[in-house]
Amino acid sequence: MSSPDTHALLDRRGFLRVAALAGGGLSLAFLIDGSPLLAADEAKPAGAENFRPNGYLTISPDGTVTILSKNPDLGQGIKTTLPLIIAEELCADWKRVVVEQAPLNPALYGWQGAGGSTSVPSNYDNMRRAGAVARTLLVSAAAAEFGVPESECRAESGEVIHDITGRRLGFGALASKAATLPVPDAKTVVLKDRKDFSLLGRRVGGVDNKAVVTGALCYGIDVSLPGILYAAFVRCPAFGGKVKAANLDALRARPGVRKVFIVEGTGRDDELAAGVAIVADSTHLALSAADEAEITWDEDKACKDSWSGFAAKAAALSGEAGKEYQKSGDAKAALASAAKIIEASYTYPFVAHATMEPQNCTAHFSEGGLEIWTTSQNPGSGQDLVAKVLGIAKDKVRVHIIRGGGGFGRRLMNDYMAEAAFIAREAGVPIKLIHSRESDMTHDFYRAGGFHHLRGGIDGKGRLSGWTQHFVTFGQGGKDSRGAGMGAELFPLVVLPDRSVGKTLLPLGVPTGYWRAPGSCATAWVLESFLHELSAAAGRDHVEFLLELLGEPRWLPPANSGALHTGRSAGVIRLAAQKSGWGTPLPAGRGRGIAFHFCHQGYFAIVAEVTVGADRKLSVDRVVAVGDVGPIMNRSGAENQVEGSIVDGLSTLWLQAITFEEGRVQETNFQDYGLLRMAKAPRIETHFIESEYPPTGLGEPALPPLTPAVCNAIFAATGERVRTLPLVKAGFKA
Amino acid sequence: MPTLLLQVNGQKHEVTDVAPDTPLLWVLRDTLKLTGTKFGCGIEQCGVCTVHVDGVATRSCNYPVSQAVGKQVVTIEGLAGKDGTLHPLQQAWIDHDVAQCGYCQPGQIMQAAALLQRNPQATEAELMRGMSGNLCRCGTYKRIRDAITSAQAQLQSKGGAS
Numbered sequence: 094m095s096s097p098d099t100h101a102l103l104d105r106r107g108f109l110r111v112a113a114l115a116g117g118g119l120s121l122a123f124l125i126d127g128s129p130l131l132a133a134d135e136a137k138p139a140g141a142e143n144f145r146p147n148g149y150l151t152i153s154p155d156g157t158v159t160i161l162s163k164n165p166d167l168g169q170g171i172k173t174t175l176p177l178i179i180a181e182e183l184c185a186d187w188k189r190v191v192v193e194q195a196p197l198n199p200a201l202y203g204w205q206g207a208g209g210s211t212s213v214p215s216n217y218d219n220m221r222r223a224g225a226v227a228r229t230l231l232v233s234a235a236a237a238e239f240g241v242p243e244s245e246c247r248a249e250s251g252e253v254i255h256d257i258t259g260r261r262l263g264f265g266a267l268a269s270k271a272a273t274l275p276v277p278d279a280k281t282v283v284l285k286d287r288k289d290f291s292l293l294g295r296r297v298g299g300v301d302n303k304a305v306v307t308g309a310l311c312y313g314i315d316v317s318l319p320g321i322l323y324a325a326f327v328r329c330p331a332f333g334g335k336v337k338a339a340n341l342d343a344l345r346a347r348p349g350v351r352k353v354f355i356v357e358g359t360g361r362d363d364e365l366a367a368g369v370a371i372v373a374d375s376t377h378l379a380l381s382a383a384d385e386a387e388i389t390w391d392e393d394k395a396c397k398d399s400w401s402g403f404a405a406k407a408a409a410l411s412g413e414a415g416k417e418y419q420k421s422g423d424a425k426a427a428l429a430s431a432a433k434i435i436e437a438s439y440t441y442p443f444v445a446h447a448t449m450e451p452q453n454c455t456a457h458f459s460e461g462g463l464e465i466w467t468t469s470q471n472p473g474s475g476q477d478l479v480a481k482v483l484g485i486a487k488d489k490v491r492v493h494i495i496r497g498g499g500g501f502g503r504r505l506m507n508d509y510m511a512e513a514a515f516i517a518r519e520a521g522v523p524i525k526l527i528h529s530r531e532s533d534m535t536h537d538f539y540r541a542g543g544f545h546h547l548r549g550g551i552d553g554k555g556r557l558s559g560w561t562q563h564f565v566t567f568g569q570g571g572k573d574s575r576g577a578g579m580g581a582e583l584f585p586l587v588v589l590p591d592r593s594v595g596k597t598l599l600p601l602g603v604p605t606g607y608w609r610a611p612g613s614c615a616t617a618w619v620l621e622s623f624l625h626e627l628s629a630a631a632g633r634d635h636v637e638f639l640l641e642l643l644g645e646p647r648w649l650p651p652a653n654s655g656a657l658h659t660g661r662s663a664g665v666i667r668l669a670a671q672k673s674g675w676g677t678p679l680p681a682g683r684g685r686g687i688a689f690h691f692c693h694q695g696y697f698a699i700v701a702e703v704t705v706g707a708d709r710k711l712s713v714d715r716v717v718a719v720g721d722v723g724p725i726m727n728r729s730g731a732e733n734q735v736e737g738s739i740v741d742g743l744s745t746l747w748l749q750a751i752t753f754e755e756g757r758v759q760e761t762n763f764q765d766y767g768l769l770r771m772a773k774a775p776r777i778e779t780h781f782i783e784s785e786y787p788p789t790g791l792g793e794p795a796l797p798p799l800t801p802a803v804c805n806a807i808f809a810a811t812g813e814r815v816r817t818l819p820l821v822k823a824g825f826k827a
Numbered sequence: 828m829p830t831l832l833l834q835v836n837g838q839k840h841e842v843t844d845v846a847p848d849t850p851l852l853w854v855l856r857d858t859l860k861l862t863g864t865k866f867g868c869g870i871e872q873c874g875v876c877t878v879h880v881d882g883v884a885t886r887s888c889n890y891p892v893s894q895a896v897g898k899q900v901v902t903i904e905g906l907a908g909k910d911g912t913l914h915p916l917q918q919a920w921i922d923h924d925v926a927q928c929g930y931c932q933p934g935q936i937m938q939a940a941a942l943l944q945r946n947p948q949a950t951e952a953e954l955m956r957g958m959s960g961n962l963c964r965c966g967t968y969k970r971i972r973d974a975i976t977s978a979q980a981q982l983q984s985k986g987g988a989s
């Protein structure tokens with residue numbers, strides 16, 4: 094019925110299209126620079142009765158501003174943040190803004206993902222320009238209406254105002270006219286001055302808050318379709334195993350079970366694993382049938398790994414140097430001239446993501462195409478995977494982005510999409526695949542464990558003098574397993590004048606993946622605990638020691654967005670020390686620890702204060718976090734991410750380990766893979782240094798320094814150095 | 828299969844086609860399409876499936892639907908007033924911008940509501956104990972605590988939670 098009736102103007106040099114809506118109003122589609130403009134009818138999804146804009150924002154005649162949020166939201170709050178950036182430049186009245194999740198359409202939106210804390214840095218400028226173009230059009234429209242120069246008009250809170258005459262018109266009244274005006278060039282459109290911001294930097298509640306607290310928000314697991322059936326999928330307990338035989342007929346005979354079949358899989362866990370699929374009338378019937386599946390597995394090529402076996406191998410390698418892959422100065426000579434040498438070995442375990450919403454996915458295959466509803470953090474690559482696994486063209490896979498109950502990197506992998514797609518095609522009806530917690534926990538893409546052997550020297554003046562490190566991690570053919578590496582740009586490695594870092598790769602069959610702040614989440618603990626061992630051995634104050642290592646304010650290599658600025662680093666360390674009362678005395682049994690880390694373009698210093706009782710009862714009393722990620726977009730959301738990172742870090746370092754024997758993960762549910770409970774959550778204080786650098790993301794960088802800060806605090810309280818995680822295995826009780 | 832008569836959020840439902848030992852959770856979610864109650868562990872370890880059965884916070888993942896017959900079940904969808912007025916806890920959750928992914932929050936709210944209903948004067952320690960079976964993977968505990976405390980104060984000033 095209604096569709097964009099005209100292209101008011103196509104700006105072929107820019108990357109923007111404005112369309113008038115048939116029922117009045119304005120729709121603005123923002124295209125990725127250089128990509129072809131969409132044809133008119135592509136803006137209208139097939140079968141849609143009401144016009145649904147494919148671009149970023151619509152202003153309807155009643156003044157409602159609808160903004161589409163392009164990236165998946167799994168709790169990081171991006172569905173609030175990105176629209177807020179647009180609304181700021183638009184000068185919208187936030188109360189009249191409705192936010193909707195955009196469907197997958199990379200041709201229009203570019204990469205639509207949630208990973209690497211990239212959503213804010215990679216979209217800030219585009220979103221601002223989208224809002225500014227629309228605002229400029231509205232101001233022009235108002236100026237024409239008022240018959241005054243544009244320079245005398247300004248937009249504020251959903252209206253354009255002519256101050257001299259006091260006249261004002263709402264965006265709704267202006268939208269249709271605005272849609273007919275020449276579109277300003279997005280590249281040169283005038284942006285607001287940060288000091289005039291009225292939305293960004295404030296506390297804004299999540300756009301879905303009401304839906305959350307009333308139970309109305311639709312998560313992946315809540316998707317429902319007419320005629321839907323429910324699926325379970327049983328994979329081999331040892332990774333890579335195939336199905337030899339199964340009690341298929343017995344399973345088919347169970348009440349409510351509609352279909353049972355063997356899935357050969359593609360032989361890769363990150364595509365489609367082998368297993369037995371069960372389709373039934375309800376989730377309960379599907380999951381209980383899965384419990385009764387008796388499967389003989391072909392484990393010839395399956396994983397045989399054992400955690401204790403790896404630990405023994407790593408211990409045997411402790412005297413070796415590994416293959417050197419990072420080097421500066423002359424570590425050997427610096428150690429030889431050192432007055433004191435400290436040696437230590439650190440071990441951290443594999444961990445699972447354990448998103449609160451277990452992996453699931455809904456799919457419907459019909460007429461040669463697939464429609465799929467996914468909580469993926471990377472739905473675009475999920476679309477590719479599904480097309481590959483089904484052997485159909487990518488444009489036959491229509492993807493809906495659905496709110497996820499937590500991601501943390503788990504949902505960067507799309508195994509559940511491939512499973513749901515495959516099962517849906519076999520079933521011939523819409524299916525919702527749900528993994529039980531046990532199935533989810535034993536088939537994750539784990540954060541890899543690791544082993545580090547370190548030697549560090551202190552010279553006669555108490556300064557660091559030489560550092561060697563042998564990192565025993567996982568991989569093959571010179572390539573680290575996914576998420577199992579340690580970059581040379583990490584602090585303190587990047588500032589050490591005389592270092593030699595070697596690596597040994599152990600081949601691994603257990604699938605690994607990206608876990609919140611990959612590459613930093615575990616190694617920061619090793620690096621910054623050992624650094625504290627050195628400063629303690631030198632009898633130095635650790636804050637002073639850190640600042641000395643950082644030296645003069647400057648950019649360090651590499652010369653890209655991964656570069657660390659020593660001045661920003663020192664800034665957060667100094668403020669954390671000040672806010673936490675660093676250096677002031679604490680009663681016996683209590684201790685304070687500090688650590689600093691830089692990753693994902695974010696600078697964080699954390700001070701933890703702990704109490705350790707006589708029976709090793711641990712309490713983390715207070716955590717002060719100071720971050721510099723440039724200007725803050727939404728203060729409430731930003732603090733929430735920091736608070737969450739701290740609790741997540743604490744859960745992990747204290748309680749969590751995934752172990753495996755004969756290629757089988759041993760921990761299956763929250764009873765043996767714990768999460769921190771409310772009573773143990775520390776008091777948290779968050780501070781931001783809002784530097785003028787471009788804003789960067791907060792999903793990850795606050796987490797890595799938490800672990801070393803707590804362990805350094807335990808050392809301060811007890812004199813005991815934690816070198817193996819999790820703490821619970823070292824007897825620290827909750 | 829026997830017909831089960833359920834009372835959920837003040838409404839009567841006749842449920843056929845489910846075995847009496849089916850966990851209440853799946854009847855709510857798959858049969859009655861009340862999906863606000865979530866699935867997290869299935870073994871009473873996380874609390875995301877919490878509902879009220881005759882006013883008592885109950886883990887519906889391990890509660891046979893047959894036991895709910897003759898009792899009043901309230902889910903997160905039924906916590907607000909009939910006119911849509913939010914429960915003070917729901918409002919406090921919004922005011923404190925508690926949620927991250929939000930997946931655990933219906934269970935957290937139902938747990939807290941039952942606690943305050945039973946013991947409006949609950950001390951901080953009692954509240955912490957009462958909430959300790961509800962996990963939040965995103966780590967929103969600080970805000971949950973603040974939200975409960977402010978809702979409690981509001982309920983008390985209104986003259987009790989009942």
Ligand code: FES
Pocket residue numbers: 865866867868869870871872873874875876877886887888889
């Ligand atoms: S799903 Fe019921 S307690 Fe976890």
Ligand code: FES
Pocket residue numbers: 168449498499926927928929930931932962963964965966967
């Ligand atoms: S808000 Fe995500 S699990 Fe609690």
